[in-house]
Amino acid sequence: MNSADLGRRVGVPSTALFTDQYELTMVQAALKAGTAGRHSVFEAFTRRLPEGRRYGVVAGTGRVLDAVENFHFDDEMIGFLRQQDIVDEPTLEWLAGYRFSGDIWGYAEGEVYFPGSPILRVEGSFAECVLLETVILSILNHDSAIAAAASRMSAAAGGRRLIEMGARRTHELSAVASARAAYVGGFDATSDLAAGFRYGIPTVGTSAHAFTLLHDTERDAFRAQVDSLGRGTTLLVDTYDVTEAVRAAVEIAGPELGAVRIDSGDLLLVAHRVRQQLDELGATGTKIVVTSDLDEYAIASLAAAPVDAYGVGTQLVTGSGHPTCSMVYKLVARAGGTADGDADAPLVPVAKKSMGAKSSVGGRKWAARRVDEGGVAEAEVIGTGAVPEELVGRELLVELVRGGVVVAREPLEAARERHVVARGVLPMSAMQLSRGEPVIGTEYV
Amino acid sequence: MNSADLGRRVGVPSTALFTDQYELTMVQAALKAGTAGRHSVFEAFTRRLPEGRRYGVVAGTGRVLDAVENFHFDDEMIGFLRQQDIVDEPTLEWLAGYRFSGDIWGYAEGEVYFPGSPILRVEGSFAECVLLETVILSILNHDSAIAAAASRMSAAAGGRRLIEMGARRTHELSAVASARAAYVGGFDATSDLAAGFRYGIPTVGTSAHAFTLLHDTERDAFRAQVDSLGRGTTLLVDTYDVTEAVRAAVEIAGPELGAVRIDSGDLLLVAHRVRQQLDELGATGTKIVVTSDLDEYAIASLAAAPVDAYGVGTQLVTGSGHPTCSMVYKLVARAGGTADGDADAPLVPVAKKSMGAKSSVGGRKWAARRVDEGGVAEAEVIGTGAVPEELVGRELLVELVRGGVVVAREPLEAARERHVVARGVLPMSAMQLSRGEPVIGTEYV
Numbered sequence: 001m002n003s004a005d006l007g008r009r010v011g012v013p014s015t016a017l018f019t020d021q022y023e024l025t026m027v028q029a030a031l032k033a034g035t036a037g038r039h040s041v042f043e044a045f046t047r048r049l050p051e052g053r054r055y056g057v058v059a060g061t062g063r064v065l066d067a068v069e070n071f072h073f074d075d076e077m078i079g080f081l082r083q084q085d086i087v088d089e090p091t092l093e094w095l096a097g098y099r100f101s102g103d104i105w106g107y108a109e110g111e112v113y114f115p116g117s118p119i120l121r122v123e124g125s126f127a128e129c130v131l132l133e134t135v136i137l138s139i140l141n142h143d144s145a146i147a148a149a150a151s152r153m154s155a156a157a158g159g160r161r162l163i164e165m166g167a168r169r170t171h172e173l174s175a176v177a178s179a180r181a182a183y184v185g186g187f188d189a190t191s192d193l194a195a196g197f198r199y200g201i202p203t204v205g206t207s208a209h210a211f212t213l214l215h216d217t218e219r220d221a222f223r224a225q226v227d228s229l230g231r232g233t234t235l236l237v238d239t240y241d242v243t244e245a246v247r248a249a250v251e252i253a254g255p256e257l258g259a260v261r262i263d264s265g266d267l268l269l270v271a272h273r274v275r276q277q278l279d280e281l282g283a284t285g286t287k288i289v290v291t292s293d294l295d296e297y298a299i300a301s302l303a304a305a306p307v308d309a310y311g312v313g314t315q316l317v318t319g320s321g322h323p324t325c326s327m328v329y330k331l332v333a334r335a336g337g338t339a340d341g342d343a344d345a346p347l348v349p350v351a352k353k354s355m356g357a358k359s360s361v362g363g364r365k366w367a368a369r370r371v372d373e374g375g376v377a378e379a380e381v382i383g384t385g386a387v388p389e390e391l392v393g394r395e396l397l398v399e400l401v402r403g404g405v406v407v408a409r410e411p412l413e414a415a416r417e418r419h420v421v422a423r424g425v426l427p428m429s430a431m432q433l434s435r436g437e438p439v440i441g442t443e444y445v
Numbered sequence: 446m447n448s449a450d451l452g453r454r455v456g457v458p459s460t461a462l463f464t465d466q467y468e469l470t471m472v473q474a475a476l477k478a479g480t481a482g483r484h485s486v487f488e489a490f491t492r493r494l495p496e497g498r499r500y501g502v503v504a505g506t507g508r509v510l511d512a513v514e515n516f517h518f519d520d521e522m523i524g525f526l527r528q529q530d531i532v533d534e535p536t537l538e539w540l541a542g543y544r545f546s547g548d549i550w551g552y553a554e555g556e557v558y559f560p561g562s563p564i565l566r567v568e569g570s571f572a573e574c575v576l577l578e579t580v581i582l583s584i585l586n587h588d589s590a591i592a593a594a595a596s597r598m599s600a601a602a603g604g605r606r607l608i609e610m611g612a613r614r615t616h617e618l619s620a621v622a623s624a625r626a627a628y629v630g631g632f633d634a635t636s637d638l639a640a641g642f643r644y645g646i647p648t649v650g651t652s653a654h655a656f657t658l659l660h661d662t663e664r665d666a667f668r669a670q671v672d673s674l675g676r677g678t679t680l681l682v683d684t685y686d687v688t689e690a691v692r693a694a695v696e697i698a699g700p701e702l703g704a705v706r707i708d709s710g711d712l713l714l715v716a717h718r719v720r721q722q723l724d725e726l727g728a729t730g731t732k733i734v735v736t737s738d739l740d741e742y743a744i745a746s747l748a749a750a751p752v753d754a755y756g757v758g759t760q761l762v763t764g765s766g767h768p769t770c771s772m773v774y775k776l777v778a779r780a781g782g783t784a785d786g787d788a789d790a791p792l793v794p795v796a797k798k799s800m801g802a803k804s805s806v807g808g809r810k811w812a813a814r815r816v817d818e819g820g821v822a823e824a825e826v827i828g829t830g831a832v833p834e835e836l837v838g839r840e841l842l843v844e845l846v847r848g849g850v851v852v853a854r855e856p857l858e859a860a861r862e863r864h865v866v867a868r869g870v871l872p873m874s875a876m877q878l879s880r881g882e883p884v885i886g887t888e889y890v
Binding site for chain 1: 584659660668672686759775779
């Protein structure tokens with residue numbers, strides 16, 4: 001299965017230049033020194049969660065697979081690198097033939113993670129692996145940040161419908177990735193058409209204040225909308241006076257009116273009033289959508305309000321205070337001194353000396369989530385040796401790429417469902433919105 | 446001049462689906478109601494600056510022009526909209542023929558802005574203007590947030606070199622736009638190759654810790670790097686022991702060593718020690734680059750340190766605490782009731798009632814920056830009538846698109862230079878990093 005089966009194919013440009021220059025200059029120097037082919041293991045992980053967060057959410061894995069597949073240097077790119085004198089001719093020649101041929105394992109998309117979790121492990125020659133650093137981190141750092149915010153919001157919404165509508169608040173392509181990550185994290189739909197086109201996420205939307213203002217009266221606008229979009233549409237009722245608007249809305253659309261949207265004011269109070277008014281007008285099936293600068297705290301505070309759906313923009317696409325994770329991509333092991341290019345050579349664990357021991361253990365790692373007798377997660381266990389018997393079958397890394405070939409494509413729905421399961425196994429305190437420590441500890445064995 | 450002259454052309458996909466669904470459903474309803482052709486004026490502005498900020502920086506204007514030019518629905522997009530039943534056949538037909546044919550005026554890129562500044566004004570039929578809302582806001586909200594952070598950092602750096610290296614901390618295409626916005630805001634170079642390719646921004650980079658760890662000793666790594674990249678390269682000296690590394694670096698590269706990079710520790714202290722050691726070793730021309738979680742405050746705190754260049758990542762690409770602006774795109778005037786499609790019909794100013802009077806004045810606006818006798822800015826003056834005589838020649842909106850044709854392309858360098866001039870006219874307190882009110886007030890006349 002390739003990405004074309006899981007959404008509409010888009011002309012994905014090569015991802016090869018979404019790369020920091022130093023990845024290429026390191027390849028040049030290593031090629032010359034004869035060390036470029038040393039078998040190497042890189043791992044992506046984070047040393048800490050954003051302050052106060054109880055768990056992280058892995059998102060972007062599917063996009064990483066696309067990025068690895070599309071990572072190649074075409075003639076125009078090689079011409080650019082030559083013209084700018086960024087690397088030398090032998091390196092350009094090597095780059096022109098570049099295709100990742102190594103192996104990638106990682107946490108499945110939608111999984112939760114904790115400090116130290118080896119979210120992605122990339123293995124191959126030094127040169128082929130180091131080149132992928134920047135784009136892999138871009139994707140994981142962005143998408144996981146959005147998914148983590150989405151997960152908190154979906155926990156706060158307690159089953160009510162969540163609509164992602166933040167496209168206008170972030171870069172136009174971040175927006176598409178944000179809608180995707182939000183879907184993984186528990187959102188139900190997006191306003192972003194490109195996200196519907198690319199990833200098959202359900203899209204929604206009816207009208208804005210401009211539509212009301214375009215018409216001579218609010219009633220004209222409502223009539224125009226109902227005429228065209230049907231009685232099941234959502235009418236925006238806060239352009240002028242909400243009570244007046246709700247009366248007009250039901251008069252024009254009848255009690256079959258799909259929904260009203262409230263985008264300003266004290267949402268708790270207004271939602272109660274509007275619900276009462278709708279019921280009195282017989283529109284008992286008409287839903288209420290609220291959409292005004294919501295975050296997980298505002299959503300939670302509306303738990304007692306008669307609200308059927310939340311539209312969330314800014315706070316979602318900016319990660320609700322944490323717009324990026326702090327994932328890094330580190331060389332953790334490589335072939336010994338004389339074993340250039342020999343994949344069977346013994347690996348030497350490596351680590352930057354200045355880091356704390358716990359947070360940067362060298363060596364190729366496994367990870368497993370230990371659960372108590374009630375099935376509740378109690379620790380993220382990470383090690384470099386053999387997996388202890390009691391953790392066999394609980395390993396978190398799955399095979400994603402084998403010998404350069406993607407082997408783990410899946411529909412986005414699978415990641416979304418996996419997240420619900422993974423979050424459900426965490427201790428209840430994971431769902432608290434208040435600041436706290438990671439809900440389980442990380443143990444190195 | 447088109448964008449191809451100002452950087453390498455890239456296969457820019459159509460921007461038409463970077464759009465919230467409701468823009469299309471509004472078009473459908475307005476087409477049916479006969480109001481879609483009403484001549485309309487939309488303005489993009491912000492009601493407030495991010496908390497504590499003294500000024501905003503307009504960035505992304507050039508990207509907006511690209512987006513408007515590339516906004517068209519191809520067969521596959523139309524097929525998607527049909528299959529998902531998002532709009533009806535008459536609307537699909539209208540969309541298939543869509544090209545923006547109206548006018549756009551706006552603040553020139555690199556200008557500063559304040560609450561209420563009409564940063565962009567889009568004028569044409571309701572339908573053709575409303576469609577552009579989402580992508581215009583995506584670009585302006587993202588790029589201006591990054592440029593504002595960059596501007597503060599460049600003020601703090603006081604002429605020292607600034608390198609953008611945040612690609613790995615944000616979406617891979619946000620990263621490219623961030624490098625562009627950072628350049629407008631005063632940065633000198635980027636690590637992001639795609640930003641060099643697309644926008645001609647100077648790119649830099651040499652090596653990471655992984656390169657040192659790949660080799661059997663730090664000396665082997667330094668030798669390999671100097672052999673390949675020359676003595677002018679930048680060696681990373683904090684993988685193991687900084688003093689030892691600096692000694693080895695100068696021993697291997699000689700006093701012609703280009704620079705050393707320090708990526709951890711107490712940068713103020715370490716920079717002083719490294720400078721002293723370099724000088725003692727005769728490497729008096731070797732520069733010091735620092736790159737560890739810097740923001741404008743850290744940069745300012747290093748003013749007394751012997752640092753030659755700052756590399757900034759996370760805090761730049763996340764807008765240093767404010768990853769998005771709060772720009773909105775509002776219908777401010779439209780043709781009167783009977784004047785559907787008549788561009789000469791008198792315009793009616795419109796505004797959502799629930800907004801404060803000052804922050805959403807209806808009507809097509811001009812803006813000018815009033816200066817005192819010393820040439821220092823003292824107010825952002827905004828009005829809807831004739832421009833007062835004393836402000837003629839000080840208007841801030843320039844023509845960008847005329848009848849659908851882009852008329853104001855410029856090299857990125859022009860925006861970068863304009864920002865220096867615009868910021869230079871502000872009162873000195875604009876440069877304070879501490880929180881405060883907008884450095885000049887907004888007056889409506």
